[in-house]
Amino acid sequence: MALKIFETCVNCWACEPLCPSTAIYEARPHFLIDAKKCTECEGDYSDPQCASICPIEGAILGSLGEAMNPPGSLTGIPPEKMAQAMAELQAH
Numbered sequence: 001m002a003l004k005i006f007e008t009c010v011n012c013w014a015c016e017p018l019c020p021s022t023a024i025y026e027a028r029p030h031f032l033i034d035a036k037k038c039t040e041c042e043g044d045y046s047d048p049q050c051a052s053i054c055p056i057e058g059a060i061l062g063s064l065g066e067a068m069n070p071p072g073s074l075t076g077i078p079p080e081k082m083a084q085a086m087a088e089l090q091a092h
């Protein structure tokens, strides 16, 4: 079981120093998680440290491909409101 970093990662470096398994590494075009090393923080922390610090919704995925920080979870903006705002911006 391992988490994954998705392409929306902005290479902010926040997660890399927190990983107890040194599973996170700098790569191109974005940071990656070594699936062989990631323990999902089990035995070290009660929740995955990378996902808990990552500021980008959807940048870290769980072992089933689900967003650890789903849309709206960090901004507090409901996804439908965000979609509406983006549509209005694009219309102008």
Ligand code: SF4
Pocket (backbone or CB within 6 Å): 002, 003, 018, 019, 020, 021, 022, 023, 024, 033, 037, 038, 039, 040, 041, 048, 049, 050, 051
């Ligand atoms: S879940 Fe934990 S062990 Fe896995 S990459 Fe994130 S910080 Fe490292």
Ligand code: SF4
Pocket (backbone or CB within 6 Å): 005, 008, 009, 010, 011, 012, 013, 014, 015, 016, 031, 050, 053, 054, 055, 056, 059, 060
């Ligand atoms: S904290 Fe998130 S955005 Fe920052 S480097 Fe890690 S995965 Fe990428």
